[in-house]
Amino acid sequence: MSLSFTKMHGLGNDFVVLDACRAPVVIDAETARRIADRRFGIGCDQILIVAPPRSADADFSYRILNADGSESGQCGNGARCFMRYVREAGLTDKTRVIVDIRDGRMTLEALADGTFSVAIGTPVFExxxxxxxxxxxxxxxxxxxxxxxxxxxxxxxxxxxxxxxxxxxxxxxxxxxxxxxxxxxxxxxxxxxxxxxxxxxxxxxxxxxxxxxxxxxxxxxxxxxxxxxxxxxxxxxxxxxxxxxxxxxxxxxxxxGTAPAFLIGPAERVFEGQLLSS
Missing domain, CATH: 3.10.310.10 (Diaminopimelate Epimerase; Chain A, domain 1)
Incomplete structure (x- = not known):
């Protein structure tokens, strides 16, 4: 068995991107740690799993797994990579998409200058x-x-x-x-x-x-x-x-106030490959 992946980064914050839109992807904590290992795996800060939407008015959903196998609710650099990935992989031709995340949703946009904007959401101070x-x-x-x-x-x-x-x-x-x-x-x-x-x-x-x-x-x-x-x-x-x-x-x-905060910056694709199971 092998797992196709794309390696990407946003300002050096690097990710392994997995496509669960075309075929299911099941990653447990141990597998996530092995993928993220920089000597024995691919190496990354986080793993991004691109998946179909959970709600009718969204375009996609995604999970974020940290290098230690734990799950994260948000990643602005990863979100920009997500947007570049879904467009270049042919999963959408939209310049603006809505994505279900663990604790809600966010809006991603591909800008005319080649950078990407992420509506991170309203800051919570309580x-x-x-x-x-x-x-x-x-x-x-x-x-x-x-x-x-x-x-x-x-x-x-x-x-x-x-x-x-x-x-x-x-x-x-x-x-x-x-x-x-x-x-x-x-x-x-x-x-x-x-x-x-x-x-x-x-x-x-x-x-x-x-x-x-x-x-x-x-x-x-x-x-x-x-x-x-x-x-x-x-x-x-x-x-x-x-x-x-x-x-x-x-x-x-x-x-x-209640306005969303926006993060704007680049996203880069590094390489693609196959991870072979041991």
Whole structure:
């Protein structure tokens, strides 16, 4: 038995894309870990499974599996790759599609300049809905001891929970220590993606992200949106912000309130192949 796949990336955040529209694809956690392994498998941050829609007014659905086999509810970089994939694979000729995801749906669009726009959804700041335990009011949060030091952060849910820490210089941010310590902290019952944000100007930030289930990646789309919308919410960023990640540049826009946030950036196809079962 073999499994056809396409390797793609969005700003270096890389994915193995599997087509379950033409034939069923069943992936358990162990298989996902083997596929994602960079020495014994294909290697990726996440696996994207393209599937038929679950609802009558959607075009597709998809699942996102992390490198450790756990499931994710949202991935902005993966969504852009998803949009490029379904068009180039001949699954649609639309420039705008609606996709069912684990916790709702999102709208994807292929833009005239070759980039892709993802309507990530409305940011959720209420602690119980992130979920963030031990806090009753939205705002800035402080934990007294994370990896031996106090940590102040903002938090938001965008399909996934996100924590955002401000740093003076992302190049020397303690991603390797604070990232995993906060990711698995008890206040985050579903774990959390941890963003380290350097605000350069009101329309420009630099960012590194430690993703739950994957570790630090070259880019995290929903993490970029989290870093921007929390900055807009506390009045430090404008409604249209460029985000420099280790893998390249993305753009995030948010009008505030109940409006959806948008992530705009590239998506690239790397290669295609067959994964042979052992």
């Amino acid at each position: 602690p119980a809905r992130i979920p963030l335990a031990g806090f009753s009011r939205a705002g800035a949060y402080t934990l007294d001891d994370v990896a031996g030091q106090p940590v102040r952060f903002a938090a938001v849910a965008l399909g996934n929970p996100h924590a955002v820490l401000d740093v003076a210089d992302v190049a020397v941010a303690p991603v390797a220590t604070l990232g995993p310590a906060l990711e698995s902290h008890a206040v985050f019952p579903e774990r959390v993606n941890v963003g380290f944000r350097e605000i350069v100007a009101r329309d420009h930030i630099r960012l590194r992200v430690f993703e739950r289930g994957a570790g630090e990646t070259l880019a995290c789309g929903s993490g970029a949106v989290a870093a921007v919308v929390t900055g807009i919410a506390d009045g430090r960023l404008d409604a249209d912000v460029r985000v420099d990640l280790p893998g390249g540049r993305a753009r995030v826009t948010w009008a505030g």
